Every structure is written in structure tokens, then in C-alpha cells.
Amino acid sequence: MKTVIIATKNKGKAKEFESLFHSRGFQVQTLLDFEDALDVEETGTTFEENAILKAEAISKMLGKFVIGDDSGLIVDALDGRPGVYSARYAGEAKSDSANTEKVLQELKDVPEEKRTARFYCALALASPNQETITVSGSVEGRITNEPKGTNGFGYDPVFYVGEKGKTMAELKSNEKNEISHRANALHALEEKLDAFLEREATQL
Numbered sequence: 001m002k003t004v005i006i007a008t009k010n011k012g013k014a015k016e017f018e019s020l021f022h023s024r025g026f027q028v029q030t031l032l033d034f035e036d037a038l039d040v041e042e043t044g045t046t047f048e049e050n051a052i053l054k055a056e057a058i059s060k061m062l063g064k065f066v067i068g069d070d071s072g073l074i075v076d077a078l079d080g081r082p083g084v085y086s087a088r089y090a091g092e093a094k095s096d097s098a099n100t101e102k103v104l105q106e107l108k109d110v111p112e113e114k115r116t117a118r119f120y121c122a123l124a125l126a127s128p129n130q131e132t133i134t135v136s137g138s139v140e141g142r143i144t145n146e147p148k149g150t151n152g153f154g155y156d157p158v159f160y161v162g163e164k165g166k167t168m169a170e171l172k173s174n175e176k177n178e179i180s181h182r183a184n185a186l187h188a189l190e191e192k193l194d195a196f197l198e199r200e201a202t203q204l
């Protein structure tokens with residue numbers, strides 16, 4: 001089976017990429033499989049910049065093609081926060097529950113119709129042999145008043161998906177993988193992946 005490496009240490013993302021890529025005939029490795037993988041500093045101001053930083057650093061380190069994912073939650077009433085700081089919104093400890101609590105607290109006086117938000121995912125595909133490619137995907141929703149559901153990760157328990165009538169954390173993993181920002185970004189990448197792999201094969 002073909003292998004693809006994802007430059008992430010996030011277990012929730014790793015699980016989603018495994019199932020998203022498995023159906024496409026790829027096995028997935030992440031930085032959780034490489035003991036001494038570097039911690040890439042996310043110094044970019046956009047999701048795309050950070051996805052490129054992660055993909056290029058790990059691709060350089062391993063000498064292979066690598067996908068980087070930088071993603072997060074954009075809340076309209078918070079002027080786009082937590083945005084690129086989604087993982088560490090409530091501090092460097094990177095606690096999903098503390099991050100979620102902070103968003104709920106900041107939105108406590110905001111009425112339902114103004115609690116609109118979206119998840120955004122930028123993917124970068126980098127290789128030592130060719131130019132980096134970036135794509136993105138998003139999914140629209142609304143921030144609930146309290147967490148609901150136990151699936152997924154991050155802000156999923158407070159992200160209500162109108163078309164499903166449920167929070168992201170109430171959806172089964174296969175249901176999230178049909179509509180998520182990550183799945184949408186991967187769709188966009190798919191259109192470019194074959195050509196990328198062909199160029200890769202001719203250059204090796």
C-alpha cells in the first residue's frame with residue numbers, strides 16, 4: 001500500500017487522516033510514529049503559512065513528500081479568533097476543554113444569530129523535489145451555549161452543524177469525514193495529487 005506522511009502530532013487529526021486516506025488506498029504515518037520528529041514553530045500569521053512551515057520542515061528532515069495541516073476555528077463575533085491560535089487559545093498547555101470554555105465565556109452575551117463560525121483547514125503538500133502545493137477547505141456552523149457530544153476533538157462539542165442538526169462531536173466519525181473542513185481540503189488536494197505523484201516518480 002502507498003504511504004503518505006502527515007506532519008502532525010495531533011491524535012485527532014491523525015485519526016481523521018487515517019480514515020480519509022485509507023479509502024483512497026494510502027496508509028498514513030504521522031509524527032506520532034517518529035520519536036525524534038522536530039517541533040515545528042508555527043510562526044505564520046495565516047493557516048496556509050503554518051501548513052507550509054510544517055510540511056516543508058518535515059519533508060526536508062525525512063527527504064520525502066509530506067502533508068502539513070494547519071486548521072482552526074474562526075468565530076465572527078470574536079473578529080475571527082481563535083483563528084491560527086486555536087490550539088493554544090487558553091495557553092500553551094493546549095487543552096481542548098480550556099480552549100472551548102474560553103470561547104463559550106467570550107460569547108456568553110452573544111445571541112444565537114450572531115454566533116456564526118467556521119472551521120478552516122489549510123493543507124500543504126511539500127517535497128524535496130518540487131514546489132509546495134496548498135489547498136484549503138471549510139465548514140460553516142454556529143457556536144452552541146454548552147458542549148454536546150463526545151466524538152472528534154478540539155472545539156467539536158460546541159460547533160453546531162445546521163445541515164445535520166447536531167454538533168460536530170455528536171456526529172459519527174464517518175459523518176464528520178463527509179462534511180468537515182479537513183475532508184473538503186482533501187477533496188481539493190485530490191485534484192492535484194495524481195499530477196504531483198507523477199512528477200515525484202519521474203524525479204526520483
Ligand SMILES: O=c1[nH]c(=O)c2ncn([C@@H]3O[C@H](COP(=O)(O)OP(=O)(O)OP(=O)(O)O)[C@@H](O)[C@H]3O)c2[nH]1
Pocket residue numbers: 007008009010013042069070071072073086087099119152153154155156157159168180182
Ligand atoms: O473541534 C475541532 N475540530 C476539528 O476538526 C479541528 N481542526 C482543528 N481544530 C482546532 O484547531 C487546532 C489546530 O491547530 P494546529 O493546526 O496548529 O494543530 P495542532 O497544534 O493541534 O497539531 P499539529 O498538526 O500542529 O501538530 C486544534 O488543536 C483544534 O483546537 C479543530 N477543532
Ligand SMILES: [Mg+2]
Pocket residue numbers: 042087
Ligand atoms: Mg500546531
